[in-house]
Amino acid sequence: MAVLSEEQVMLQEAAKNWTREVAPVTAFRALRDSANREGFDRALWRQMCEMGWAGILIPESYGGSGLDYLSIGLVLEETGRTLTASPLLSTALVATAALLLAGNDRQKTEWLPKFATGEALGALAVDEGAHHAPQRVELTARQKGAAFVLNGSKSFVVDGATADLLIVAARSSAAPGDENGITLFLVPGTHPGLVRSPLHMADSRAAARLQFRDVEVMSDAVLGTVDKGFGVLDAILDRARAGLAAEMLGHAAQSFEVTLDYLKTRNQFGQLIGSFQALQHRAARMYTELELTRSCIEAALSACDRGSAEVPALCSLAKARAGDLVHLVSNEMVQMHGGIGMTDAHDAGLYLKRARVSEATYGSPAFHRDRYARLMGY
Amino acid sequence: MSDLESFRSEARSWLEANCPPSLRGTSGRPAQGEEVWGGRRQTYRNPEAKLWLERMAAKGWTAPTWPKAYGGGGLSRDEAKVLDSEMRRIGAAAPLLSFGLWMLGPVLLEYGNEQQKREHLPKIVRGEIRWCQGYSEPGAGSDLAGLRTRCEDRGDHYLINGQKIWTSYADQADWIFCLVRTDTSKKHEGISFILFDMATPGVEARPIRLISGSSPFCETFFTDVKVPKENLVGRLNGGWEIAKRLLQYERQNISAGGFGSGFGGGLELEDIAKKYVGEVDGRIADGDLRARVAEHRMQARAFALTVRRLADEAKSANGPSPAVSILKYAAARLNQERCELLVEAMGYQGLGWDGDGFSAAEVQAMRDMLRSKGNSIEGGTSEINLNVVAKRVLGLMDHQ
Numbered sequence: 107m108a109v110l111s112e113e114q115v116m117l118q119e120a121a122k123n124w125t126r127e128v129a130p131v132t133a134f135r136a137l138r139d140s141a142n143r144e145g146f147d148r149a150l151w152r153q154m155c156e157m158g159w160a161g162i163l164i165p166e167s168y169g170g171s172g173l174d175y176l177s178i179g180l181v182l183e184e185t186g187r188t189l190t191a192s193p194l195l196s197t198a199l200v201a202t203a204a205l206l207l208a209g210n211d212r213q214k215t216e217w218l219p220k221f222a223t224g225e226a227l228g229a230l231a232v233d234e235g236a237h238h239a240p241q242r243v244e245l246t247a248r249q250k251g252a253a254f255v256l257n258g259s260k261s262f263v264v265d266g267a268t269a270d271l272l273i274v275a276a277r278s279s280a281a282p283g284d285e286n287g288i289t290l291f292l293v294p295g296t297h298p299g300l301v302r303s304p305l306h307m308a309d310s311r312a313a314a315r316l317q318f319r320d321v322e323v324m325s326d327a328v329l330g331t332v333d334k335g336f337g338v339l340d341a342i343l344d345r346a347r348a349g350l351a352a353e354m355l356g357h358a359a360q361s362f363e364v365t366l367d368y369l370k371t372r373n374q375f376g377q378l379i380g381s382f383q384a385l386q387h388r389a390a391r392m393y394t395e396l397e398l399t400r401s402c403i404e405a406a407l408s409a410c411d412r413g414s415a416e417v418p419a420l421c422s423l424a425k426a427r428a429g430d431l432v433h434l435v436s437n438e439m440v441q442m443h444g445g446i447g448m449t450d451a452h453d454a455g456l457y458l459k460r461a462r463v464s465e466a467t468y469g470s471p472a473f474h475r476d477r478y479a480r481l482m483g484y
Numbered sequence: 485m486s487d488l489e490s491f492r493s494e495a496r497s498w499l500e501a502n503c504p505p506s507l508r509g510t511s512g513r514p515a516q517g518e519e520v521w522g523g524r525r526q527t528y529r530n531p532e533a534k535l536w537l538e539r540m541a542a543k544g545w546t547a548p549t550w551p552k553a554y555g556g557g558g559l560s561r562d563e564a565k566v567l568d569s570e571m572r573r574i575g576a577a578a579p580l581l582s583f584g585l586w587m588l589g590p591v592l593l594e595y596g597n598e599q600q601k602r603e604h605l606p607k608i609v610r611g612e613i614r615w616c617q618g619y620s621e622p623g624a625g626s627d628l629a630g631l632r633t634r635c636e637d638r639g640d641h642y643l644i645n646g647q648k649i650w651t652s653y654a655d656q657a658d659w660i661f662c663l664v665r666t667d668t669s670k671k672h673e674g675i676s677f678i679l680f681d682m683a684t685p686g687v688e689a690r691p692i693r694l695i696s697g698s699s700p701f702c703e704t705f706f707t708d709v710k711v712p713k714e715n716l717v718g719r720l721n722g723g724w725e726i727a728k729r730l731l732q733y734e735r736q737n738i739s740a741g742g743f744g745s746g747f748g749g750g751l752e753l754e755d756i757a758k759k760y761v762g763e764v765d766g767r768i769a770d771g772d773l774r775a776r777v778a779e780h781r782m783q784a785r786a787f788a789l790t791v792r793r794l795a796d797e798a799k800s801a802n803g804p805s806p807a808v809s810i811l812k813y814a815a816a817r818l819n820q821e822r823c824e825l826l827v828e829a830m831g832y833q834g835l836g837w838d839g840d841g842f843s844a845a846e847v848q849a850m851r852d853m854l855r856s857k858g859n860s861i862e863g864g865t866s867e868i869n870l871n872v873v874a875k876r877v878l879g880l881m882d883h884q
């Protein structure tokens with residue numbers, strides 16, 4: 107565990123208590139089994155905002171508390187433990203980071219105060235195909251006088267159906283696959299040319315498919331510079347990766363602890379199953395992986411705080427390790443619980459499904475291994 | 485022409501004439517939703533599936549090697565292999581999926597008395613009675629011999645009280661083969677193997693939902709269930725040996741069938757990968773995924789070759805050896821890997837639960853991946869399989 111400031115310790119304690127008392131896994135299960143199609147509970151989100159979590163990254167001048175990525179990572183880790191579904195990642199981290207990294211004063215003034223209170227929600231729309239591939243943006247942005255016209259689709263937009271503000275990566279020039287020629291746009295979620303279809307994902311969290319038909323926005327909707335959006339996009343994505351990795355760390359830690367508990371309570375052959383070395387070593391290995399991964403995630407978050415040149419490499423490291431970690435732990439959770447782990451009534455399945463979705467989101471371990479190697483020059 | 489060759493041509497022309505078109509060209513299993521498990525509740529979505537079962541059952545070819553006297557095909561092992569290869573040649577679907585065929589039948593042949601064999605085996609062959617397996621209990625999973633369901637001798641009948649769990653298809657089955665405790669003073673030597681009708685008063689099966697969304701197994705409760713004495717198989721308190729034998733058949737069957745999803749059947753992993761990831765010069769565009777697909781394919785090949793080699797080497801008719809445990813372990817791992825790779829290859833499209841935006845095959849890939857996690861638990865966990873290999877095959881001692 108990194109050395110935390112007093113403020114961070116308080117934040118972490120608050121998040122621990124709130125998730126335990128107000129938003130335990132049973133709350134997520136109830137949400138899943140309810141008629142709610144938004145993918146999160148607005149009442150819980152309001153409480154999170156009242157505690158100031160939506161504004162953690164937002165400077166005080168825009169109504170936030172001006173804390174850092176490490177801080178929001180602490181909260182995400184706790185909500186990851188209980189699978190709490192909320193726009194914390196999509197709005198308070200990803201969309202906020204986008205505006206902080208590339209927004210002009212007017213854009214920041216318009217959106218950040220609303221993000222800080224949670225009254226507006228944001229989402230990042232990048233991928234169009236089955237896999238995370240930010241360079242492959244095809245959705246076109248055609249210049250038309252002082253306006254741009256967007257046409258195309260986005261395949262998997264986290265919290266895309268409820269977002270008030272969409273940050274859309276579009277191709278303004280060059281061919282798909284080229285890092286040049288990508289421009290980011292701020293598009294209101296209610297734009298009439300936009301069709302948003304919520305997807306029913308295995309993890310019961312919110313994601314949407316978006317279709318853009320002649321979505322016309324004025325040039326003041328450009329976030330950053332025309333054709334030069336990739337650098338910012340990559341920086342936003344890196345913060346998203348580090349934040350999601352923090353959530354995954356909490357998720358893995360919780361599934362590990364529940365499993366460890368089971369090893370200490372379930373009896374077979376007249377002894378605790380945790381007395382079998384075959385299971386002991388695997389538990390010890392999971393613990394090792396958890397510790398190794400925690401270091402990577404903390405390093406990635408604090409690199410984001412320092413704006414270090416190592417951000418891309420550390421975020422790929424963190425996301426790849428987090429992906430491998432939740433994969434391992436979610437499988438072991440089911441296996442070590444035996445038959446009961448296969449039942450819907452047990453939480454193991456909820457963690458397993460969330461694991462697979464978060465492994466793929468913002469790049470799978472395979473994606474990040476490749477990116478890491480490229481960044482390192484081999 | 486040798487006898488075997490003339491049998492081959494006979495089998496080939498019979499299959500040509502009798503296997504309905506809709507049951508050909510499969511990977512060995514009927515289309516999803518059209519599987520035939522038999523029993524009193526069986527309904528047929530595809531009328532040809534009914535015809536196919538009736539024709540095969542009339543020949544006794546649903547159970548090719550069982551004696552004709554009990555409704556089987558009376559084939560030698562070599563003839564059965566020929567029949568199998570002829571069925572594969574045309575991709576004929578198995579006419580009947582059945583715990584009776586895979587598990588109960590073989591042990592009844594070995595341990596059942598004449599009356600039991602005549603009563604139960606023909607109905608299994610014809611798919612008239614569907615069986616379920618009452619082994620696991622809440623407190624007795626891996627430690628199966630710790631089971632507690634009580635079976636008391638009440639003079640003219642047995643009285644059964646207790647609970648089973650994870651009983652696959654208990655709500656669909658007609659009869660159960662069940663392990664019960666007939667002596668509480670001993671562990672393994674206090675277990676008996678008994679058969680009874682699920683329609684007997686006092687039997688209740690409550691479905692349990694799986695993480696993949698379906699409810700194929702149940703909690704099964706027995707309250708003062710009266711069972712005729714002649715339903716005991718083998719000796720009183722001699723059920724453990726039969727129980728273990730049955731598990732060997734179960735594991736053998738699981739490994740041979742590759743958990744039903746088949747190897748090479750259904751969606752081809754490399755095609756899916758190319759479709760969703762893209763291809764460069766005929767190669768899967770993502771080198772990392774490509775290496776892992778190849779690794780999996782090679783493991784699958786090694787597995788198939790091993791199944792074949794062990795079958796060829798099994799000269800004696802003594803049934804499967806403990807080495808079969810490695811096959812069940814390996815089959816579970818392979819199927820899980822295949823399912824995971826399919827989901828990974830499909831990317832976001834493999835992460836759907838249902839609804840618009842996902843094809844049926846994409847949703848199925850996710851559900852199959854989740855279901856496959858049970859492969860290393862059902863029929864004895866992988867840990868227990870490996871323990872068996874370590875102890876019985878390798879002669880390694882317990883930690884003292």
Ligand SMILES: Cc1cc2nc3c(=O)[nH]c(=O)nc-3n(C[C@H](O)[C@H](O)[C@H](O)COP(=O)(O)OP(=O)(O)OC[C@H]3O[C@@H](n4cnc5c(N)ncnc54)[C@H](O)[C@@H]3O)c2cc1C
Nearest residue numbers: 382441442444445617619620625626650652858862865867
């Ligand atoms: C899909 C599915 C279908 C099933 N169908 C049936 C059925 O039809 N009929 C039936 O009777 N049962 C059925 N089962 C139950 C299955 O046989 C049991 O779940 C299995 O034997 C494990 O028992 P358990 O669930 O009690 O787990 P436990 O025995 O409690 O095991 C928990 C964990 O401890 C491990 N463990 C236990 N002992 C040891 C040891 N000595 N060394 C190392 N590790 C150990 C296990 O491997 C597992 O990882 C089914 C199960 C599944 C998942």
